[in-house]
Structures are given as C-alpha cells and as structure tokens.
Amino acid sequence: MTPALDLADRAAAVRAAARSWRRAGIIDDAALAAVESGFPDDRVRAGRVFRVLLFLFTVVAVSGVLGFLASGLGGHEQAQAALAAVAGVALLALTELQVGALRRRQGGTEAATSLLGIGLLLAAAAWFLLAARSMDAAAGVPALCALAAALAGAAAWRWGYPLYAALGTAAALVALAHLPAGRAVWIALALAAAPALLRLSESPRLPPAHRSSAMAVLLAALGGLYLAVHVGSWDERIVERIGGRDPGPASPAWLSSPSSPLSPHGSLPWWLAMAATALVPVLVLAAGLRRRRLPLLLAGAVAAVVSLATFQHYLRLEPAWLVLTGGGALWIAVVLGLWRYLDSGPAGERRGFTAAPLLTDARRQAALEVGVAVLTLQPEARGAGDEHPFEGGGGRSGGAGATGEF
Amino acid sequence: MNPDVVLAIPTLVESGALPPAAAPRLLRIARGELVSVHAELRALLYAGVLLLTGGVGLLVRQNLDRIGPVAIATVLGLAAAAALAWVARVAPPFSWQEVASPNLAFDYILLLGILLVAADLAYCEVQLGLPASHRAWHLLIVAALAGLAAFRCDSRVAFSLSLTSFAAWRGVALADAATSRAWGAGAREDAAGAWRWNAIACGILFAGLGLALAHWRRKAHFEPVAVHLGCLLALGGIASGIADPAWGAALLLAGAALAGVAYRTRRFPLFAYGVVAAYAGLTRLLAGLFHDAALGCLWLGVSSALMIAGLLAVYRRMGQMGRMKEPA
Numbered sequence: 237m238t239p240a241l242d243l244a245d246r247a248a249a250v251r252a253a254a255r256s257w258r259r260a261g262i263i264d265d266a267a268l269a270a271v272e273s274g275f276p277d278d279r280v281r282a283g284r285v286f287r288v289l290l291f292l293f294t295v296v297a298v299s300g301v302l303g304f305l306a307s308g309l310g311g312h313e314q315a316q317a318a319l320a321a322v323a324g325v326a327l328l329a330l331t332e333l334q335v336g337a338l339r340r341r342q343g344g345t346e347a348a349t350s351l352l353g354i355g356l357l358l359a360a361a362a363w364f365l366l367a368a369r370s371m372d373a374a375a376g377v378p379a380l381c382a383l384a385a386a387l388a389g390a391a392a393w394r395w396g397y398p399l400y401a402a403l404g405t406a407a408a409l410v411a412l413a414h415l416p417a418g419r420a421v422w423i424a425l426a427l428a429a430a431p432a433l434l435r436l437s438e439s440p441r442l443p444p445a446h447r448s449s450a451m452a453v454l455l456a457a458l459g460g461l462y463l464a465v466h467v468g469s470w471d472e473r474i475v476e477r478i479g480g481r482d483p484g485p486a487s488p489a490w491l492s493s494p495s496s497p498l499s500p501h502g503s504l505p506w507w508l509a510m511a512a513t514a515l516v517p518v519l520v521l522a523a524g525l526r527r528r529r530l531p532l533l534l535a536g537a538v539a540a541v542v543s544l545a546t547f548q549h550y551l552r553l554e555p556a557w558l559v560l561t562g563g564g565a566l567w568i569a570v571v572l573g574l575w576r577y578l579d580s581g582p583a584g585e586r587r588g589f590t591a592a593p594l595l596t597d598a599r600r601q602a603a604l605e606v607g608v609a610v611l612t613l614q615p616e617a618r619g620a621g622d623e624h625p626f627e628g629g630g631g632r633s634g635g636a637g638a639t640g641e642f
Numbered sequence: 643m644n645p646d647v648v649l650a651i652p653t654l655v656e657s658g659a660l661p662p663a664a665a666p667r668l669l670r671i672a673r674g675e676l677v678s679v680h681a682e683l684r685a686l687l688y689a690g691v692l693l694l695t696g697g698v699g700l701l702v703r704q705n706l707d708r709i710g711p712v713a714i715a716t717v718l719g720l721a722a723a724a725a726l727a728w729v730a731r732v733a734p735p736f737s738w739q740e741v742a743s744p745n746l747a748f749d750y751i752l753l754l755g756i757l758l759v760a761a762d763l764a765y766c767e768v769q770l771g772l773p774a775s776h777r778a779w780h781l782l783i784v785a786a787l788a789g790l791a792a793f794r795c796d797s798r799v800a801f802s803l804s805l806t807s808f809a810a811w812r813g814v815a816l817a818d819a820a821t822s823r824a825w826g827a828g829a830r831e832d833a834a835g836a837w838r839w840n841a842i843a844c845g846i847l848f849a850g851l852g853l854a855l856a857h858w859r860r861k862a863h864f865e866p867v868a869v870h871l872g873c874l875l876a877l878g879g880i881a882s883g884i885a886d887p888a889w890g891a892a893l894l895l896a897g898a899a900l901a902g903v904a905y906r907t908r909r910f911p912l913f914a915y916g917v918v919a920a921y922a923g924l925t926r927l928l929a930g931l932f933h934d935a936a937l938g939c940l941w942l943g944v945s946s947a948l949m950i951a952g953l954l955a956v957y958r959r960m961g962q963m964g965r966m967k968e969p970a
C-alpha cells in the first residue's frame with residue numbers, strides 16, 4: 237500500500253469511531269465536525285448502496301465488452317485466452333490507476349476491476365496450462381492455485397482487500413494439499429503462523445487494511461487446520477481428495493482390518509482426530525477470550541457447533557427431535573445465563589466483556605436482524621386449493637416452527 | 643481493537659473535540675480492553691430459537707401416533723404460554739412510539755412464543771379441524787397474532803414475521819420468486835399468474851401500510867420493514883413475468899418510478915431496487931432487437947458504462963459526498 241492510502245485508511249478509522257461516538261451521544265455534532273476536519277478524507281468514496289450498484293454495473297459492463305470482443309474472435313481459443321490475459325492486465329492497471337492517481341477507495345468500481353482482472357488472468361493461465369501445454373490436472377491445478385494465491389496476496393497487499401487475503405490463503409492451502417504430506421503441512425503451517433498473524437492483526441505499525449488482512453489469513457488458516465484435524469475429514473480423506481490423490485484407506489491396513497480391535501473407528505489416528513475435533517474449537521475460543529478478539533470468538537463458536545453436530549453424527553444421538561429441542565433449549569439457557577453473568581458484573585462487565593451495546597449502530601443492527609428474520613422465517617406459501625396434510629418438520633429454515641409446513 | 647483510534651484520542655482530548663471524561667472508556671474500547679458481545683448474544687439467541695422450534699417440528703411429525711394429538715397440542719400450547727407469559731411480565735407499557743427493549747432476550751423469547759403458537763395452531767387446524775378449512779387459515783391467524791404482538795411489544799422481528807405470514811397466506815413467499823411457482827410455463831402459467839398478482843398486491847399493500855404508519859406516526863420505525871418487503875415483493879412479482887415484453891415494460895416503469903421517488907426522498911436502498919429493476923426491464927424490452935449474442939453483449943457493455951456514469955452523476959447531485967460518502 238502507498239503511504240497516502242495508509243494515512244487515508246487510518247484517518248477513516250478515526251472518523252468512523254467518531255461517528256459511533258456521536259451515535260452513542262458521547263460527542264455532539266460540533267465535535268464530530270471537528271474530528272472530521274482534523275482527520276480529513278482525501279479519497280473519493282461512495283456510500284454502501286451506490287458502491288454495490290457501481291460494482292454490479294462495472295462487472296456487467298466489462299463482461300459485456302469482453303463478450304462482444306470475444307464473439308468477434310469466433311471460436312479461436314488461443315485468441316480468446318490472449319484477450320483474457322490482456323484484459324486482465326489492463327483491468328489490474330486500471331485498478332492501480334483508480335486507487336492511486338484517482339484516489340478512489342470504497343467506490344465499488346475499483347473492487348470490480350481488481351476482481352475481474354484477477355479472474356481473467358487466472359482464466360488465461362488455466363487455458364495456457366491445461367489446454368495449450370496439455371498439462372494434466374494433477375500438475376496444472378496446484379500451479380493455478382499457486383498463481384491465484386500469488387495474485388490475490390499481491391492484491392491484498394497492494395490495495396488492502398482482506399477478502400483477497402483470505403481467498404489467497406485458501407488457494408495456497410489447496411496447492412499445498414497436493415504435496416505428499418498435505419494434511420500435515422496444513423496443520424503445521426497454521427500452528428506455526430497463528431501467533432505471528434495474531435500479533436500482526438493488532439500491530440499499530442501496519443495499515444488498518446493489512447491488520448484486517450492478517451486476521452483474514454489467520455481465520456482461513458484456522459479453517460484449514462480444523463478441516464485437517466476433523467474426524468469426518470479424516471474418515472473421508474477430504475484433504476487428500478482436495479489434493480487430487482486417490483484417498484485410499486482411512487488408516488493403515490493393519491489398523492483397518494475388520495477383525496482388528498482397532499478397526500477404522502477405533503484406530504489411534506481416528507481417536508486423535510476425534511480429540512482434535514473437540515480441542516480445536518476450545519483452543520480458538522480460549523484464544524478469543526484471552527485476547528478479546530471477536531473474530532476468533534465467532535470462528536470458535538462456529539467450529540464448536542460443527543464439532544457438536546459431528547459428535548451427534550458419530551455417537552448417533554437419538555431421537556433427532558430431542559437433540560434439537562434439548563440443544564435449542566440448552567443453548568438459549570446458556571446464552572441467557574451468559575448475559576446475566578456479564579450484566580451482573582461490576583459496571584456491567586466481566587473480564588473486559590459486556591453485554592451492553594456500547595458503540596453498536598442500533599439502526600444497522602435492527603435492519604440486519606429483520607433482514608435475517610425475513611430470509612429465514614419465511615413461511616412456506618401455499619397455492620389456492622392446496623391440500624395440506626400434516627407434515628411438521630419445523631419450517632423451511634428448520635426453525636420457523638410450524639409456520640408453513642402443515 | 644483499533645490502534646489508530648488509540649493514538650487519536652489524546653489528540654482529540656487536547657483539541658477539545660472529545661470530552662476528557664469520556665476518554666478513558668473510549669480508550670479501553672479502542673485498545674480492546676472492553677468488548678461488547680451484545681450483537682453476538684442476540685445472534686446466538688436467534689440460533690437457539692431456530693434450533694428449538696425445528697426440534698418441535700420434528701417432535702410433532704415423528705411422534706404423532708405415539709403421543710397423540712391432544713398431548714402434542716397441550717404441550718405446544720403450554721410452552722408457548724410460558725414464553726408469552728414471560729414476555730407479558732417484562733414488557734414495557736404500550737406506546738405508539740419506539741420503545742426500548744427491556745432486555746436482550748425480549749425479542750427472541752417473543753418470537754419463540756409466536757412460533758410455538760403457530761405450530762400449535764397449524765397442528766390443531768389439521769388434526770382437530772380447528773379452524774377447519776381448505777385454506778391455510780393458520781397463516782392468517784399467525785399474521786394477525788404476530789402483528790398484534792409486534793405493535794404491543796414494539797418488535798420489528800415479529801412485524802416482519804407478520805408480513806411474511808400474511809404473504810404466505812396469499813400464496814406468496816420471497817423464496818418462491820426463483821422457483822417454478824413464480825416462473826412456471828405451460829400448465830403452470832395460471833399458477834404463475836396467480837402468484838404474480840398476489841405478490842404485486844401484497845407488495846402494494848405492505849408498502850402502503852408502511853407509508854401509512856409513517857404518515858400517522860404510529861410505530862413509524864416499522865415503516866422501512868414494510869416498505870422494503872413490499873417493494874421487493876412487487877418488483878419480484880412483476881419481474882416473474884419478464885418473459886412477456888409487456889411485463890418488461892411494466893418492470894421498467896415501476897423501477898423508474900421507484901427510483902425517482904427514492905431519489906427525491908433520498909432512500910438509497912429503494913433507489914438501488916428501482917435502478918436495477920428499470921435496467922432489467924429496459925434490457926428485456928430491447929432484447930428483441932438483438933439478433934445475435936454479440937449485439938446483446940455490446941448493449942450490456944455500453945449501457946452499463948452509461949449507468950456507471952449516470953450513477954456517479956446522481957451521487958454527486960444528491961450532494962451526499964459529505965454525509966453519505968463514508969459509511970462505517
């Protein structure tokens with residue numbers, strides 16, 4: 237990132253904080269104006285809605301022009317690949333121009349051109365490797381993934397897009413899965429990189445976008461770690477499948493023998509995977525609690541839910557309705573208990589956590605909650621004259637009770 | 643954690659922009675020494691409600707014969723009554739204005755109670771013939787119940803459930819907009835037409851309700867829920883007929899009208915709905931003129947570039963570069 241962009245992002249972070257203070261009534265309009273003049277914005281930005289619109293129409297415009305040009309090339313694949321490569325480079329240059337000289341940030345168009353540029357370069361590379369050089373998938377896919385990781389990583393570094401950092405990490409993991417010990421590499425790299433990434437995500441020396449990118453890489457790496465140690469992934473040899481290899485037996489033949497007391501689900505590696513499936517969410521949650529980092533807490537919570545579902549599957553806990561109802565009731569009770577615990581602490585906080593909204597944007601949160609409710613609680617509509625025999629099942633989302641399935 | 647804000651706060655205190663008394667707490671928040679999990683706890687509560695009601699649905703379906711209808715209806719009724727009794731106990735006094743939620747769990751326990759009542763009603767409708775009908779009347783009853791609860795308890799979530807239940811009673815769900823129910827052809831054209839008109843009617847009704855609430859200042863903060871859902875339903879209904887150029891023209895007109903009104907009132911999400919709908923309608927109308935794919939691509943490329951230029955001009959004209967340019 238250029239120093240100017242770094243400064244602009246740092247000033248934007250302060251202005252955003254000041255707006256949250258204004259919403260909370262801590263400062264008045266005059267103070268907000270003073271902060272905004274003290275940390276001025278030299279970038280051309282767009283509001284969230286316009287940003288989405290500009291992104292959308294940029295994607296359509298570029299795709300339309302490329303489609304028109306490609307149709308002029310007939311079915312000549314080499315020319316189309318060359319067009320994709322040229323257009324990819326041009327779009328990346330256009331992104332640099334927008335972010336640099338034109339000072340665009342959060343404007344929609346530069347995000348679209350960067351995404352399309354990377355995608356087109358990858359498409360051209362895919363044609364070159366897999367069609368022109370007739371490389372087989374076993375060699376071509378890791379090379380493509382490595383290129384994707386490099387492009388996405390460079391874009392994240394240069395323009396500060398955390399999403400590219402996460403996608404680049406995921407692409408690198410797919411490339412590494414093609415190594416003979418891909419699963420072990422996933423585990424070792426995540427464990428080795430996690431402390432450094434966590435420190436980087438908090439480092440004042442890094443630009444805000446790079447701090448966010450470090451957290452994005454950490455979350456992607458932890459996702460890889462969890463997938464590598466997960467018992468279901470071990471059973472299904474998912475990492476090996478991602479690596480394009482014949483998965484083979486889940487464990488050595490002498491362990492997998494049906495007559496062996498250590499049959500597949502009783503082997504030592506299997507039990508280690510089972511233990512790791514339980515342990516990883518706990519460790520991530522513990523790290524999130526210790527460092528008070530919400531992304532880690534959320535990742536740990538998601539992993540914990542997946543682990544619980546995994547144990548339910550392997551331990552064959554039945555009946556399902558009791559598991560769901562009991563789990564839901566227990567879940568609600570735990571959340572309410574946690575809320576009470578935090579709320580009853582000195583000044584409504586415990587160990588640096590509070591259930592109070594603090595600087596939350598209440599309007600935005602309300603809109604988000606209603607949006608989620610509309611999407612997940614839509615009762616299943618019935619046409620006129622439909623018969624409606626009793627079906628139960630808890631609604632389309634699995635949670636809407638009996639709003640429409642009956 | 644925000645190191646840049648940590649560095650800025652002392653400067654802001656010195657310059658007088660930030661009250662010194664507020665600085666220590668804001669510094670703690672910026673350093674990550676004080677973290678709010680308010681939104682996360684609410685999200686977890688919502689997930690718990692979904693899990694529990696999903697389990698109830700399975701319980702009813704899997705144990706219908708073993709437990710018996712009366713027992714199931716009674717258990718569901720008691721569970722719903724318990725949830726709603728708690729809500730009634732802690733609910734703040736009624737007001738037509740926005741009322742702060744008494745606690746973090748209030749909205750979601752209310753939602754749980756309504757969903758359990760819905761399950762019980764639907765079950766009774768089918769098993770006990772109460773209220774027997776060939777139409778899913780329980781959806782209308784749930785819509786009314788959720789609407790009453792929404793107004794009494796000032797719950798936007800319950801209000802959204804009320805609207806979607808009403809739409810479902812009319813045979814409309816947003817999720818159906820992408821299915822054959824809405825886009826059906828041949829033998830399903832009648833059903834698709836019924837879906838379309840119901841969607842449009844529901845959309846107009848919801849948008850009208852929202853505007854009325856805002857006009858009469860009665861739970862005016864519910865207006866965005868009703869207007870957004872109404873616009874999406876109406877535009878989705880019109881768009882479902884886009885195979886016919888006449889509906890393409892209707893989509894162009896409706897989208898342009900919505901974008902125009904939203905532009906004047908600075909309702910940016912509604913402006914976005916209108917612009918996208920109008921563009922889709924115009925593209926549909928012109929599609930008949932393009933006899934090969936290359937021309938179609940050229941149209942998309944050129945028209946989208948013009949849209950970008952137009953949007954940037956509109957953005958500048960709205961004079962929002964200051965207020966709107968940098969959302970949090």
